[in-house]
Amino acid sequence: MKTTVDPSQIESLVRLAIARALGEPVPNAVDTPKLVVSISARHIHLTDEHVEKLFGKGKKLTPEKNLYQDGFYAAAEQVMIVGPRRRMLPNVRVLGPTRKASQVELAHTDAISLGIDAPVRHSGDIAGTPGCVLVGPAGAVELHEGVIRAARHVHMGPKDCAYYGVKNGDMMSLVVKSPQCSVVFEDLLVREDKAAKLEVHIDTDEGNACDLDHATLVELRKQQPCKCQEH
Template identity: 45%
Template sequence: MQQLGREAIPKQQQEEEKKIPIGISNRHVHLSVHDLEILFGRDAKLTKFKDLSQPGQYACEEKVTLVGPKGVIENVRILGPTRKQTQVEISVSDCFKLGVRAPIRDSGDLGGSAGLTMVGPAGSVTVPEGCIIAARHIHMHPQDAASFSVKDGDRVDVQCYGPRGVIFCEVLARVNENYKLEMHVDMDEANAASLRNGDFVKIVR
């Protein structure tokens, strides 16, 4: 059977292909092996609770309490697998509750970020840095990036629709063979735009 060229694909189908699903990130923690063992005991291993949308990523049974100068947040879930450096991702609202000044950063950009204390069943860890408000971003497979004509590290504007529709500016495109197409926002951003998991948005430049 002859393969149809893109010009032969109905316009409605082309528009469907341009939609990006939303994934809403609640506060969570990525732990280093060192900090995992302090919080949960020597030789502790993460226990998978469920797989996440991104391949190889999963939510864990393990949870910690975050402690800041002004307050605490309990039952904050750990995400696996472990990382080289502990990273705590919270929202602006969480910053007010904890009393920390976490900067808006891309994942992994932790130098000079906020510090706080985590408490687990076996001990506590105070990290001098590593607490951030994760910058909104889009995970893309290289094929998705080609379809959208963007490359890794590009910043794009993204529109969501509805009664509280907004345009999210400067959204980071993260391109990797292991990624599945999805835009990540935190709870504050999702609530402001009345977004739910699985809603769709579009790049508008």
């Protein structure tokens, strides 16, 4: 009879053996952290100044739905994105709270429909990126930069990082097994924060590619160096 060994169980056993060898306290059990994989649809982050320009003087974002990460929410406010040659995407959700710089996050298909050559960047890394025009009920804002395709990433707390043996800035792989659509996503950036809950963010194109809604297995793995680097 063929036996299948869960890699996470092996990692847990190795950690326990190391802890015992070092004389460190050994927990009664090592629980696998709850893994959430979320599809991040097109959205916008705004500065306080741009909120007022788009929605009216003195206007603040109106929290409508809390996101999985504590303190973050989808606002009731929406805007239209206008790209080159006046191509438009209406009703794009604003996420809160506000930020120091406005940023538009799109999937590749969104960027194509707008006629924008948006690069893959991590959130906040917007220097030299394309811009667009945002149109709200009270006015418009021209962004000279800030349109990106958000690079996939994983939010982790300190305990999650310890469990997987990674640290902030490391890369991980996400295994998604779906009928006829199994995919391994590499280069997930680890974003560690004391308040973070374990959550992977991929965009709508990536979610559709792996048929995430019908996935039978999702698993995080520490990314290993390419074997070709050994030659």
